[in-house]
Amino acid sequence: MFLLVLGLFLWVFPDSSILDYGYAGLDSLFSTAPYLFMFLVPAITMRSLAEERKEGTFELLLTRPLTYLQIVLGKYFAAVLIVLFALLPTLIYYFSVHTLGSPQGNIDTGAVIGSYIGLFLLGSAFAAIGLFTSAVTKNQIIAFTIAVFICFFFYSGFDSLSTLLSLQSSGIQRLGITEHYQSISRGVVDTRDLGYFIALAALFIWLTILALLTQQQKRADKKTMIGLAIIVVLAVVSNFGFARFDFTAEGRYTVSPASRTVLNDLPATVKVTVYLQGDLTGGMKRLQRATGDMLADLQAYSHGKLQFEFIDPLKGQSTEQQNQAIADLQSRGIEPLALSVKTDDGMTQKPFSQWQWYLPMVKIFR
Numbered sequence: 001m002f003l004l005v006l007g008l009f010l011w012v013f014p015d016s017s018i019l020d021y022g023y024a025g026l027d028s029l030f031s032t033a034p035y036l037f038m039f040l041v042p043a044i045t046m047r048s049l050a051e052e053r054k055e056g057t058f059e060l061l062l063t064r065p066l067t068y069l070q071i072v073l074g075k076y077f078a079a080v081l082i083v084l085f086a087l088l089p090t091l092i093y094y095f096s097v098h099t100l101g102s103p104q105g106n107i108d109t110g111a112v113i114g115s116y117i118g119l120f121l122l123g124s125a126f127a128a129i130g131l132f133t134s135a136v137t138k139n140q141i142i143a144f145t146i147a148v149f150i151c152f153f154f155y156s157g158f159d160s161l162s163t164l165l166s167l168q169s170s171g172i173q174r175l176g177i178t179e180h181y182q183s184i185s186r187g188v189v190d191t192r193d194l195g196y197f198i199a200l201a202a203l204f205i206w207l208t209i210l211a212l213l214t215q216q217q218k219r220a221d222k223k224t225m226i227g228l229a230i231i232v233v234l235a236v237v238s239n240f241g242f243a244r245f246d247f248t249a250e251g252r253y254t255v256s257p258a259s260r261t262v263l264n265d266l267p268a269t270v271k272v273t274v275y276l277q278g279d280l281t282g283g284m285k286r287l288q289r290a291t292g293d294m295l296a297d298l299q300a301y302s303h304g305k306l307q308f309e310f311i312d313p314l315k316g317q318s319t320e321q322q323n324q325a326i327a328d329l330q331s332r333g334i335e336p337l338a339l340s341v342k343t344d345d346g347m348t349q350k351p352f353s354q355w356q357w358y359l360p361m362v363k364i365f366r
Contacts, residue, residue: 002040002086006032010093018097023286025107029093030115030185034155034177037083037123042147044082045130046140048075049212054138062216068209076131076205083123087116110247111187118184121197122177126151128204135211154200155181186293187247190300195234202231244300253297263302272308275334278315 009016009032016028052058061071098107126147133147134140158176173179177200180193206227246254255263272295276288288310295308313329314322326336 002036003089005036006090007093026093026097026112026115027289029090030119033090033119034122034181037119037126038148038151038155040086041079041083041123041126042130042133042144042151045075045079045127045134046144046147047134048079048131049134049208050138050140050143053215054140068212072131072135072205072208072212076127076201079127079131080124083127084120087120087123108187108249110249114187114189114245114247115185117189118181118193121184121194122181125154125177125197125200125204128201128208129154132204132208132211135208135215183296186253188253188297189245189247190242191244192242199231199234202227202234206231242300253293255297255301259298260301263298263306266302266305268305270302270306272306274308274310275313275329277310277312 006029010018010028014020016032018026018028049058052061094107094112098105098109101107129150130143130147133150134143137143137146155177159173159178162172174196180196183190184193209227244254246252274288274291274295276284276291280288292308292310295306299306299308313325317325329336
């Protein structure tokens with residue numbers, strides 16, 4: 001089912017189809033798969049411990065010379081292995097794009113490798129969450145439902161909270177999975193992102209052990225508490241001093257030493273506003289993502305002093321307000337760009353009211 005649904009999104013549905021996107025890449029795969037994993041992984045893990053406890057076989061496991069940690073890790077790695085087996089057949093999509101690309105082989109293999117690493121880490125984190133929910137209830141359906149909710153919250157919830165509370169620059173987004181996954185899915189492996197996924201999986205494995213001990217009316221021993229301390233230390237240390245490995249063919253996400261020095265020595269906060277948001281064509285979506293990736297790489301070396309946002313200056317405005325906004329932007333040297341859209345009759349331009357605005361780099365010092 002996972003491969004069938006993913007195949008429909010990649011090759012059939014027009015909004016996410018690789019053929020309609022116009023570029024030889026697997027961006028659609030790595031943006032769609034996380035949402036499928038939110039249902040696939042909980043479905044894999046929902047019976048892991050819930051069914052054992054419901055049927056009374058968990059007590060049989062406890063009679064074996066096994067520790068709680070060994071039992072939980074055995075269940076966890078079994079689920080992770082199934083996630084890996086689900087990913088392996090998707091390599092046919094890489095082969096297809098590699099073959100259909102013009103010229104043939106026109107795909108960044110290094111970026112795809114880095115993206116698969118990110119997707120595997122995501123599935124591993126979801127497996128730990130699913131195992132925890134399977135430990136807190138004997139009903140596998142309830143375990144599945146709770147796991148889907150927690151996975152969705154960790155993937156999108158922190159981003160939504162930061163938007164609702166207007167805390168985009170507070171770092172609350174870094175508590176969620178999305179920012180770390182998107183960073184790796186570009187083909188850039190950052191040790192901070194690796195540390196995040198490892199710490200998240202370890203935290204839920206620790207919570208699973210704690211839940212099992214509580215159900216057996218046992219108190220957490222010294223080793224369990226030491227494990228929690230190690231997880232906290234790992235999460236904190238991973239944010240200090242980091243290394244980045246750029247798997248892309250031309251190293252397009254590698255920041256030069258001179259740029260790192262400039263960013264490291266910024267005297268004040270730099271706010272970058274990018275006018276590249278709205279109903280964009282495939283080419284403009286590609287430009288939007290590339291611009292965001294570039295700014296994210298620069299931000300990583302700025303110690304939080306570089307901030308950026310994408311906006312659509314014409315969104316939700318009347319025609320008169322749009323004309324005034326256009327005049328204001330033109331007075332600042334920002335010209336509108338009419339987008340050409342491919343139709344059945346050829347190429348056509350969007351009407352003026354739907355023009356999109358973009359400015360790859362505007363720096364406003366605050």
